[in-house]
Amino acid sequence: MQQSDDSGAPSFNPLVVLELISDTKEEAITWLLSRIRTPQQAGGAGLLVEQLGPGVSAEHKDNPNLFLVGASWERLLSGAEDVGLFKEYSDGSMRGFTCANKHNFKDFQGDGDGFLSMAECQYIIKHELETLRAKDETHVPGYSNAKLYPGKSIIRRLLSKGILIQMFPLHHKEELKRLSFSWYKKFKLSLQPLDEIRHYYGEGQALYFGFLEYFTFALVPMALFGVPYYMFDWEDYDKYVAFAVFNVVWCTIILELWKRSSATLAYHWGTLSRKKAFEEPRPGFHGVLGYNPVTDREEPLYPNAKRQLRIYLVSLPFVLLCLYLSLYVMMIYFQMEGWALSVHDQDPSFWTGVLLYIPSIIYAVVIEVMNLVYRYAAEFLTEWENHRLESSYQNHLVLKVLVFNFFNCFASLFYIAFVMQDMVLLSQSLATLLITSQILNQFMEAFLPYWLQRRRNKKMIRKVQKRRTPGDKELPLAEQVRLEADMSTYLGTFDDYLELFLLFGYVSLFSCVYPLAAVLVVLNNVTEVYSDAFKMCHVFKRPFADPAANIGVWQLAFETMSVIAVVTNCALIGMSPQVKAYFPESETQLILWTVAIEHGLLAFKFILTFLIPDVPKHIQIKLARLEFESLEALKKKKMLEGTEFRKSVQ
């Protein structure tokens, strides 16, 4: 029994799993493993790799082609230099790691244990696997249609041809337990252990949770401001001027300050000054073989003009059409509601009372369906646009999804606020939207996947326990790997940020007419931390670390939203009875003043953005110091060479 248990364990510390399709040809496997094992100097990846044993519950349907990948410490350290990892130096500054002066780094002890986190090791292995390139092979052995050419990434070709199903990093049971305890299992109010999250999941994840926490704290003053408004019934819809002004200043300042906090975090995590590696073409990219003008390597090329044509002649009109459709559906909703109201007014009975709710429910369902369908369409279109780089693909996808979601969620609110000018209805709609979307989200995002995962998990444990002594609850490695391989894949922080973006929109755009919005969002965010943390730890496969230096395109999205918030809040101020009372005789004067103040505020906002430095002074000094030192070192080196040259001449 024990024997079969150990057969799954390799002779090294496994970090990453490669899963090939179960009927992969033997020659392809042999070739791939030898390429991975060949030392770097001979053009291989120089990594350790072993097939995963069949495990306890070896069944016929189990995929035998799971491979564990690891590496020696020396290999990991040289890989850390390859990927340009920044580590804390003995003088407390962050420097690019090099093997040559590894002993000058702070936490480096002889063999390097504890120097690289597991997430970093996994990231290094991923990088080394992805940059394992074909030499003179013309195709993958046994698969003549999986073409290769010198310099083509082997792993990406295997992925795009479907021979490699997935590549994922393994969880570390003990670390995970420790992390989840300090993260969400202590029921006391405390900050999230961002450094530990970063240690386990990498910088991209940690920045998301950092932003979530920051956003929650930033909302607290607004929530405190909002409670008395609601409690003492100040909300007679003409006292919201103070709130709107507060809104405008608030949303400008918090975004600027976030940039600074994010820079501080990224500096201490070593991603702020880390240079981006040369991005490889994404797996789905296709084109005619040609010479890349930058690298002079042979690789598929796709004319940019053709891509631009696809974007502007197909994608853009499609998005505009969808926006129009969304507006059209909204108008139908308002017509239906008007009709339901008139029916109820003519004949107020129980059934017509129920009828009043029907339009809202239908509209909510239609919005959800439209968002879902649109998401698929956007992914298809962006794929079809054939972007060469993953980052460009992501940007185009985010833009498409963002614009449509913004329209879908806020169009009805804008219509109520500015066309119908019904503030009571606006506050009701806002409350309904906020509360329902929160409940729905938490359910769809965490509890449903958790429940599904739990069922699978229990089945596996039961299966294993059948053949083992009861009481031993730890799963053997082979089962653990298979279990993780079956978990859903975490698709990145996209949906999490999108949710925060919409919440930010509700608060910054309209919270002056429903002051409790900030309170609701704070509550939502607190539970969001728990559910997101839980789902990261127990529902999804561990994701690879993403060495992000900031929240990327989302910073721009939030800043755009804050500009829209200034315009909206000014318009709401201009429409308030309080302000209207100042201009009893002339509406024109009122509008002109509102517009003038709005322009002033926008100008002030831009000046503020300009005046607040994006990186705090003490980090700026550290960065300048590093640059200065490298300049001085260069000068000294040159001077020495000059002296040597003179000596050799004399």
Add this chain to the structure above:
Amino acid sequence: MQQSDDSGAPSFNPLVVLELISDTKEEAITWLLSRIRTPQQAGGAGLLVEQLGPGVSAEHKDNPNLFLVGASWERLLSGAEDVGLFKEYSDGSMRGFTCANKHNFKDFQGDGDGFLSMAECQYIIKHELETLRAKDETHVPGYSNAKLYPGKSIIRRLLSKGILIQMFPLHHKEELKRLSFSWYKKFKLSLQPLDEIRHYYGEGQALYFGFLEYFTFALVPMALFGVPYYMFDWEDYDKYVAFAVFNVVWCTIILELWKRSSATLAYHWGTLSRKKAFEEPRPGFHGVLGYNPVTDREEPLYPNAKRQLRIYLVSLPFVLLCLYLSLYVMMIYFQMEGWALSVHDQDPSFWTGVLLYIPSIIYAVVIEVMNLVYRYAAEFLTEWENHRLESSYQNHLVLKVLVFNFFNCFASLFYIAFVMQDMVLLSQSLATLLITSQILNQFMEAFLPYWLQRRRNKKMIRKVQKRRTPGDKELPLAEQVRLEADMSTYLGTFDDYLELFLLFGYVSLFSCVYPLAAVLVVLNNVTEVYSDAFKMCHVFKRPFADPAANIGVWQLAFETMSVIAVVTNCALIGMSPQVKAYFPESETQLILWTVAIEHGLLAFKFILTFLIPDVPKHIQIKLARLEFESLEALKKKKMLEGTEFRKSVQ
């Protein structure tokens, strides 16, 4: 005779002149010369320096302390590496010059003749002189109040103590003749020889002239559009909607395209990817000695908080007060004009007719005086703010002067347009302002200094010719140097850009009510090219080259102006009778539509700025290629070291 002629000529090619005060102590001179001559390895500048001979017209009042500085070719090449010069490589790309692989650069021929332009050599010498640092001297010999500390730039201390009067590069008579011929002496329409201007004056100057040319060409379609408006009397002040729309699109696009042209120019001149050298504190900067947190060198420090207090508590209120004053003066002008008009209406005689012009004249004079006084005040205040870096000083000065000049020049036009809503008066005022300011400018900027210079020049030639054979019109070196030392110093492109900025304002803000504005500005720009070129060549001392990669803070200024232009043009459209006719019943509707369209245009403008890449694709590829190659070289080097390491272990 010939003897005394040659006594002024040094044994090397003189490039830069240092002028010390005439009663400088001998020991200071000896010390300075020896520090300049000491080789670099021994901590000196390693340059050649000689005192200028007395020349033909040696008079008692002539300053004897003029020193000519030059350098050997090897020294200049190593200096080129120090300053990080980019040069064309043998494969056509631009690379940072290094002495080690100098033979791989395109124009390098053995001794390097023709490889570095004279302007580059002079820039290198300036850099080497400015980075000549004190070692263990505590003060300049003979001047116990001119304190030094290790690492302090000697030249800057001499300048700030007034011992060094000036440091300037010499003209090259023949090159100058060739340049001025191809620049402005051929009376035919042709592009300016930007490469030659850059070759002689450096990148900063060449970019200014490039921008001037670009701006002129960009105005041509607008001028062509404007002529028929004026000729066929279309200008009945309600047909300017088309013009305003054209304006809005035009000013967005030209600024974006300029960024691209400027990047192309800067790439070919090697300044685009050149790294900025560590900026030294400016000569006037003072503070308490302390340790610079970046360099760890002992140098004066001045707390940033104190500077911020000075900026926000003194400078900002002062600027606001000046703006208020400017508005106040404007109101007085309008009152005076109203009063003059009423006097003329009551009693229309010749004298009251003359009286009508008096307010305009007084206002014009007052504006000029205010601009002048304010400029001094701004310089004083910015000096007093005690900025550490020259760039930060310049930015604060530009901002102060820009805001006030904008107010002074445009406030009355805005008042006429939006408060008085008198389009006829607006077009008249615009025409008057444009034409008078052009005439005044050309006179003050070029002809007056030229005339003064010419007188001095002739006196010198006459003096020399008295003692020489007639017919030999070339001045000997000693006289030429003294003549150049007496020329006015060119104070940089500030005033030239400011003038263009105001012209850009007239055209983009209001040209729809006076379509001839663009024509006038085009004419002005054509003469401006000639007068600026002339003044650069014959009126001013040669300036040091400024390795600029773009037009800096002015790009931002022009972009801000174009945003204001969008707002102004939309307001003018909204006020036109044509548009008003569409909303006969409701002014509110008209304003709301105007504001909505304005917001749409602003959003469109920002999206456009975002979509048009700042650097053209082919330059991007070249930059990426360079980066890729340096990465590959690093990898290869590491790999080789790895192999050697393995070999040595085996």
